[in-house]
Amino acid sequence: MPALSPLHGIIGLCLLGLLILGGVWLKRRYRPQRFHRSRSKGSLPEVAAYDYVTGLPTRRLFETLLEQAVGRAAKTGRPLTLLVVELEHFQMVAESQGQANSNVLVRVQAARVKGVLRSMDTVARLTPDQFAAIADNLSSRQEVTAIVEKLQATVGLPLILDGHELFLTCRIGIARYPDDATEYEGIIAQALQAVKQAKSDGQAVRFSPPKTHSTAQTPAQAATSFADLLP
Numbered sequence: 035m036p037a038l039s040p041l042h043g044i045i046g047l048c049l050l051g052l053l054i055l056g057g058v059w060l061k062r063r064y065r066p067q068r069f070h071r072s073r074s075k076g077s078l079p080e081v082a083a084y085d086y087v088t089g090l091p092t093r094r095l096f097e098t099l100l101e102q103a104v105g106r107a108a109k110t111g112r113p114l115t116l117l118v119v120e121l122e123h124f125q126m127v128a129e130s131q132g133q134a135n136s137n138v139l140v141r142v143q144a145a146r147v148k149g150v151l152r153s154m155d156t157v158a159r160l161t162p163d164q165f166a167a168i169a170d171n172l173s174s175r176q177e178v179t180a181i182v183e184k185l186q187a188t189v190g191l192p193l194i195l196d197g198h199e200l201f202l203t204c205r206i207g208i209a210r211y212p213d214d215a216t217e218y219e220g221i222i223a224q225a226l227q228a229v230k231q232a233k234s235d236g237q238a239v240r241f242s243p244p245k246t247h248s249t250a251q252t253p254a255q256a257a258t259s260f261a262d263l264l265p
Contacts (some may be wrong), residue, residue: 087137088144089145096158096166101218103156103168107211114211115169115178118225119147119185120233122203124163133197143202146188150181166225175241182206182239205232209242 063217083095091099100116107114121143140162147165148157156168170177189204207228216222224242232240 052071086235087140089164090144090148091156091158093158096156096160097218098220099156099158100168102144103170104211104216104218104221107170110218112171113173113213114210114221115172116221116225116238117169117178117185117208118160118207118222118229119165119167119189120205120207120229121163121189122205124202127132127200127202131195131198131200138195139202140195140199142193143189144197146191147185150184153170162194164229171214178208178210186238203238205237206239207232208240211234214242247255 043171070214083092084090085092103114108113124139129138133140140159144157144159147167151157151167153168154170158166158168167179169181172181185206186204189202193200193202207225207230208217209224209228210222216225228240228242232238
């Protein structure tokens with residue numbers, strides 16, 4: 035076997051040096067990426083405050099907004115109305131239409147709900163098929179009923195996707211501060227219970243029955259009911 039010349043040795047050392055330098059460069063380049071990913075993961079809770087499909091507040095942010103709204107109502111003495119709008123048969127329609135079309139469907143219905151409510155009102159997406167709206171200073175049951183009827187008519191408008199005409203209906207549960215509850219946990223629990231009862235009774239709309247001394251809940255009990263009612 036012929037002996038390696040000095041030139042071959044020098045070339046080999048150069049190649050080895052290049053490999054080492056390349057490894058160091060890659061290692062340094064990789065560290066900022068790992069750091070960036072860890073920062074991105076840390077920022078996810080902030081993103082999760084808003085629904086990525088509709089841009090509406092999610093349940094987590096909604097609870098905070100409702101608590102603040104109840105606090106303002108308590109100071110001003112104005113009534114507060116919470117509406118929970120549940121889309122009927124949404125899961126079945128979404129599965130038949132695919133993910134892309136179901137996202138379009140949700141965005142359209144979210145825009146419809148927001149369009150019915152006033153600009154000062156807050157609309158959130160609680161679950162895939164539930165929206166919630168905080169309406170401030172609706173002084174009478176008749177005002178609430180007018181909005182509810184408009185919501186039903188607007189949500190029920192046809193929507194054409196890929197040549198197919200789709201129809202969705204909704205059920206609406208309603209709770210009011212301070213008539214039905216005086217804590218934000220109790221208000222959302224009452225509205226969710228109203229939706230559940232409407233579905234059980236085959237009704238489209240249901241108002242929460244006003245609280246009584248015998249059925250009033252403590253904040254802790256209301257929070258438990260809230261958690262039980264959500265999917």
